[in-house]
Amino acid sequence: xxxxxxxxxxxxxxxxxxxxxxxxxxxxxxxxxxxxxxxxxxxxxxxxxxxxxxxxxxxxxxxxxxxxxxxxxxxxxxxxxxxxxxxxxxx
Amino acid sequence: xxxxxxxxxxxxxxxxxxxxxxxxxxxxxxxxxxxxxxxxxxxxxxxxxxxxxxxxxxxxxxxxxxxxxxxxxxxxxxxxxxxxxxxxxxxxxxxxxxxxxxxxxxxxxxxxxxxxxxxxxxxxxxxxxxxxxxxxxxxxxxxxxxxxxxxxxxxxxxxxxxxxxxxxxxxxxxxxxxxxxxxxxxxxxxxxxxxxxxxxxxxxxxxxxxxxxxxxxxxxxxxxxxxxxxxxxxxxxxxxxxxxxxxxxxxxxxxxxxxxxxxxxxxxxxxxxxxxxxxxxxxxxxxxxxxxxxxxxxxxxxxxxxxxxxxxxxxxxxxxxxxxxxxxxxxxxxxxxxxxxxxxxxxxxxxxxxxxxxxxxxxxxxxxxxxxxxxxxxxxxxxxxxxxxxxxxxxxxxxxxxxxxxxxxxxxxxxxxxxxxxxxxxxxxxxxxxxxxxxxxxxxxxxxxxxxxxxxxxxxxxxxxxxxxxxxxxxxxxxxxxxxxxxxxxxxxxxxxxxxxxxxxxxxxxxxxxxxxxxxxxxxxxxxxxx
Numbered sequence: 001x002x003x004x005x006x007x008x009x010x011x012x013x014x015x016x017x018x019x020x021x022x023x024x025x026x027x028x029x030x031x032x033x034x035x036x037x038x039x040x041x042x043x044x045x046x047x048x049x050x051x052x053x054x055x056x057x058x059x060x061x062x063x064x065x066x067x068x069x070x071x072x073x074x075x076x077x078x079x080x081x082x083x084x085x086x087x088x089x090x091x
Numbered sequence: 092x093x094x095x096x097x098x099x100x101x102x103x104x105x106x107x108x109x110x111x112x113x114x115x116x117x118x119x120x121x122x123x124x125x126x127x128x129x130x131x132x133x134x135x136x137x138x139x140x141x142x143x144x145x146x147x148x149x150x151x152x153x154x155x156x157x158x159x160x161x162x163x164x165x166x167x168x169x170x171x172x173x174x175x176x177x178x179x180x181x182x183x184x185x186x187x188x189x190x191x192x193x194x195x196x197x198x199x200x201x202x203x204x205x206x207x208x209x210x211x212x213x214x215x216x217x218x219x220x221x222x223x224x225x226x227x228x229x230x231x232x233x234x235x236x237x238x239x240x241x242x243x244x245x246x247x248x249x250x251x252x253x254x255x256x257x258x259x260x261x262x263x264x265x266x267x268x269x270x271x272x273x274x275x276x277x278x279x280x281x282x283x284x285x286x287x288x289x290x291x292x293x294x295x296x297x298x299x300x301x302x303x304x305x306x307x308x309x310x311x312x313x314x315x316x317x318x319x320x321x322x323x324x325x326x327x328x329x330x331x332x333x334x335x336x337x338x339x340x341x342x343x344x345x346x347x348x349x350x351x352x353x354x355x356x357x358x359x360x361x362x363x364x365x366x367x368x369x370x371x372x373x374x375x376x377x378x379x380x381x382x383x384x385x386x387x388x389x390x391x392x393x394x395x396x397x398x399x400x401x402x403x404x405x406x407x408x409x410x411x412x413x414x415x416x417x418x419x420x421x422x423x424x425x426x427x428x429x430x431x432x433x434x435x436x437x438x439x440x441x442x443x444x445x446x447x448x449x450x451x452x453x454x455x456x457x458x459x460x461x462x463x464x465x466x467x468x469x470x471x472x473x474x475x476x477x478x479x480x481x482x483x484x485x486x487x488x489x490x491x492x493x494x495x496x497x498x499x500x501x502x503x504x505x506x507x508x509x510x511x512x513x514x515x516x517x518x519x520x521x522x523x524x525x526x527x528x529x530x531x532x533x534x535x536x537x538x539x540x541x542x543x544x545x546x547x548x549x550x551x552x553x554x555x556x557x558x559x560x561x562x563x564x565x566x567x568x569x570x571x572x573x574x575x576x577x578x579x580x581x582x583x584x585x586x587x588x589x590x591x592x593x594x595x596x597x598x599x600x601x602x603x604x605x606x607x608x609x610x611x612x613x614x615x616x617x618x619x620x621x622x
Contacts, residue, residue, distance in 0.1 A: 007608060010612065011611065018192050021192055022188075025185060025189065029185045029341070033338055036337050037333075037334035037338055041326070043327055050308045050311075051312040051315055052307060052308065052325075053174070055174050055177070055325060055326050056325060059177040059180075059181055060383070062181050062185075063181065066187065066188055067375060067376060070376075073372075074369060085612050085613065089613065
C-alpha cells in the first residue's frame with residue numbers, strides 16, 4: 001500500500017476528530033429520547049416561570065448542537081484532514 | 092366540507108395558486124430542456140456530471156428531504172399535540188451528523204451511482220447488488236406511495252382538481268423531468284423548490300411571530316391558553332406510549348436517514364469528498380432551520396387556526412385534516428396571495444421529492460439489476476435506455492399505486508420506509524465500510540433477515556394488524572420495529588460473517604485494507620474504478 005505512514009497519520013487524526021463528535025451527537029440525542037421514554041413529565045417543567053418548557057428548550061439546544069457538530073467537523077476536516085489527503089493523492 | 096374553498100375567496104385562491112404553479116412548471120420544464128442536452132450518458136443521467144457544488148447540493152439535499160409530508164405532517168403534528176412534533180424533527184435531523192461523520196466521504200470515494208457500489212466493492216457483486224436493489228426499491232416505493240397519495244389529496248383540496256387527475260399530472264411531470272433531464276434537471280428542481288419552501292415557511296413564521304412582538308413567552312402562552320390540552324402540549328404526549336417505542340422510533344429516524352437511497356445518491360453529484368462534506372453541512376443548516384419553522388408554524392396554527400370558524404367545519408373540526416394546519420395558517424396571516432403561494436410550493440415540493448425518489452429507483456433497476464446482474468458488461472447506450480424505461484415504469488407504477496391506495500391510511504409507509512432503510516441499507520453500508528470481517532454470506536443473510544423482519548413486524552403491529560386489518564389485538568405490540576429489526580440485522584451479519592470460512596470470505600477480508608485506504612483518501616478513484 002502506498003504512503004503507509006501518511007495514511008496512519010490520516011486515520012489517527014480522523015479518529016481523533018470523529019469519535020468525540022459522534023459521541024456528542026449520539027449521547028445527547030439518546031438522553032433526549034430516554035427522557036421521553038422514561039421521564040416524560042420532566043420535560044413539562046417550565047423554565048423560570050415562563051411558558052417555555054424544558055422539553056422545548058432542550059429540543060432547540062439539540063438542534064443547535066447538531067448544527068455546531070456539522071460545522072465543526074467541516075472546519076476541522078478542511079484544516080487537518082484535507083491536507084493529508086491531498087498529499088497522499090499527489091504522490 | 093371545505094368552506095374557504097367554496098366561498099367567494101375560492102376564485103382568487105385558485106388563480107393565484109394556479110398561476111404560481113404554472114410559472115414553476117414552465118421554469119422547471121425549461122431547465123429540463125436545457126439539462127436534456129447535457130444528459131447524454133448514464134454517468135450524467137445519475138450524477139449530473141459530478142459538477143454540482145457543495146452549496147447547490149446542500150440545497151438540493153434539503154429539497155429532497157423536506158417533503159410535503161414533513162412540511163405539512165410535522166406542522167400538523169405540532170398543531171395536534173405540540174411538543175411531539177419536535178421528536179420527529181430532531182430524529183430526522185440527527186441522522187445528518189451520522190451521515191457526515193460516518194458515511195458521506197467513504198460513500199463518495201468508493202461509489203459511482205449509489206450505496207450498492209460500496210457494499211459490492213469487495214463482496215460478491217451479484218447477490219449483494221440484488222439485496223441492495225431490493226432494499227432501495229422497497230424504501231423508494233413505500234415512500235413514493237405515501238407521497239403520491241398525500242399529493243393527490245392535497246392537490247384535490249388546494250386546486251380543486253379530481254384526485255385521479257392530480258395523480259396523473261404529478262406522474263407525468265415527474266417522468267418528463269427525470270427521463271429527459273436526469274439528475275441535472277432533478278437537482279435544479281430540488282434547489283428551486285427548497286428556496287421556495289424555505290422562503291414561504293419563513294414568511295409564515297415571521298408573520299405569526301410578528302403578531303406576538305417576537306416574544307416567545309407571549310407566543311407559547313397564547314398557544315397553551317388556546318389548546319384543549321393546555322400546558323400538556325409543552326411536553327411529550329400521545330405519540331410515544333412506552334419506552335420501547337420511543338427508542339425504536341428514535342433509532343429508525345436517526346439511522347434511517349443514513350440509509351435513504353435517494354439521499355445517498357446525491358453525494359455522487361459533487362466533485363469530491365470535500366464537496367460532499369460541505370453539502371451535508373449546508374443541508375443540515377437548512378433542514379434544522381426548516382424544522383424550527385415548522386414548529387413555529389404548528390404552534391401558530393394552534394393560536395390562529397384552531398378556533399377561527401373560517402377554518403372549522405360545523406362540528407368544530409379543522410377543515411381537511413391536521414395536515415392542513417400550515418395551509419390554513421398561511422391564509423390566516425397572509426390572505427389569499429400567501430395561501431396561493433404556499434399551495435403552489437406544496438405542489439412543487441411533491442414534484443421534486445417524487446422525482447428524486449424515481450431517479451433512485453431507476454438507478455437500482457438499471458445500474459444494479461440490469462448492468463451488473465442481468466446483463467453484465469452492457470454498454471452505456473443500453474444502460475441509458477434501461478434507465479429511461481425504468482423511470483417511465485416507476486412513474487406509471489406510482490400513478491397506479493397512488494390511485495389504488497387512495498382510501499388507505501398510508502402514513503405508516505414513510506415510517507416503514509425509514510425502518511427498512513435503518514434495518515437493511517444502513518447496516519450493510521456501514522459495516523461494509525468499517526468492518527473487515529464482513530462477508531457476502533453475512534450481508535445476504537443479515538440484510539434479508541432485517542428487511543423481512545421489518546415488514547413482518549409492521550404487518551403484525553398495531554397499525555396494520557389492528558387499524559387496517561381490523562383485528563382485535565396486535566400480535567406484535569409496538570408500532571415501530573426498528574429496535575428489533577436492526578438488532579436482527581446486525582446480529583445476523585456478525586454471526587454469519589464470523590462463521591464464514593469459505594474461500595470467498597478469505598478473499599474479501601484480504602481486500603479490506605485497500606478498500607479502506609481508498610474509502611478514506613479517494614486515492615486513484617478514476618483508475619481503479621473500472622474493475
